[in-house]
Amino acid sequence: MGILEVKNVNKRFGGLQALGDVNLSVVENSCHAIIGPNGAGKSTLLNCLVGKLIPDTGSVMFDGQSVLGRTPYQINQMGISRVFQTPEIFGDLTVIENMMIPCFAKRDGSFRMHAYARSNQERDVIEKAEIMLEDVNMLDKRDMHAASMSRGDKRRLEIAMCLVQEPRLLLLDEPTAGMARADTNNTIDLLKRIKDERNITIAIIEHDMHVVFSLAERITVLAQGTPLVEDTPANIKGHPKVREAYLGE
Numbered sequence: 001m002g003i004l005e006v007k008n009v010n011k012r013f014g015g016l017q018a019l020g021d022v023n024l025s026v027v028e029n030s031c032h033a034i035i036g037p038n039g040a041g042k043s044t045l046l047n048c049l050v051g052k053l054i055p056d057t058g059s060v061m062f063d064g065q066s067v068l069g070r071t072p073y074q075i076n077q078m079g080i081s082r083v084f085q086t087p088e089i090f091g092d093l094t095v096i097e098n099m100m101i102p103c104f105a106k107r108d109g110s111f112r113m114h115a116y117a118r119s120n121q122e123r124d125v126i127e128k129a130e131i132m133l134e135d136v137n138m139l140d141k142r143d144m145h146a147a148s149m150s151r152g153d154k155r156r157l158e159i160a161m162c163l164v165q166e167p168r169l170l171l172l173d174e175p176t177a178g179m180a181r182a183d184t185n186n187t188i189d190l191l192k193r194i195k196d197e198r199n200i201t202i203a204i205i206e207h208d209m210h211v212v213f214s215l216a217e218r219i220t221v222l223a224q225g226t227p228l229v230e231d232t233p234a235n236i237k238g239h240p241k242v243r244e245a246y247l248g249e
């Protein structure tokens with residue numbers, strides 16, 4: 001049994017079957033990549049795991065408990081944190097203020113107005129955020145406005161905003177999209193390290209095959225809303241159906 005078990009999940013948008021009988025099992029403390037062409041349903045699947053979308057049918061179990069019927073905040077409190085495909089930081093807040101928001105969100109189970117992070121100087125929360133920033137090598141950017149950071153640093157901040165919640169499962173939707181190669185390699189190193197040191201399970205959607213093959217222990221290939229194959233990276237590389245459907249050969 002995986003820490004995350006997705007069974008027969010279906011999701012329609014009007015006439016479009018975005019997900020059709022998706023099954024996915026993610027083993028605890030592993031890194032599982034989900035790949036597939038644009039429009040394959042990868043982000044839709046992730047949205048179904050975190051309560052942003054509700055599947056039409058099927059089940060999603062995290063650590064033996066159903067996530068369906070729970071709000072995104074409740075699912076977050078269960079131990080699932082997520083980095084979205086588009087950056088979700090607050091540009092007008094400083095780095096440390098951004099880091100405080102997910103702490104309050106997890107603790108209180110609701111979204112605090114971002115002014116709250118600025119006005120509420122809770123010592124223990126600030127300390128926790130600072131320790132996390134130091135761990136991802138961003139403490140020197142503590143008081144910078146998030147908007148003025150490089151794209152790579154913004155994405156690193158987003159990952160740190162997840163990690164400060166001490167999740168058991170980290171979900172990442174194309175975390176290295178648009179990153180320079182050096183930032184991509186830093187992100188690979190960071191994710192490898194947190195998986196080993198913090199006992200975190202990672203499920204990652206990623207287009208960059210260098211990232212996928214550097215991190216993943218299992219890969220699920222999604223095509224037109226349905227898993228085409230799930231296997232080890234070595235087997236995925238040589239799989240004729242994958243080469244045809246995904247790698248365009």
Ligand code: ADP
Nearest residue numbers: 013016018036037038039040041042043044045
């Ligand atoms: P991927 O992340 O793999 O690129 P998505 O999950 O974003 O794919 O989208 C899968 C399909 O569902 C696409 O055809 C997309 O246009 C459609 N889709 C996604 N979200 C919605 C929505 N909220 N309403 C209608 N169609 C959607």
Ligand code: MG
Nearest residue numbers: 042043044085
């Ligand atoms: Mg997507």
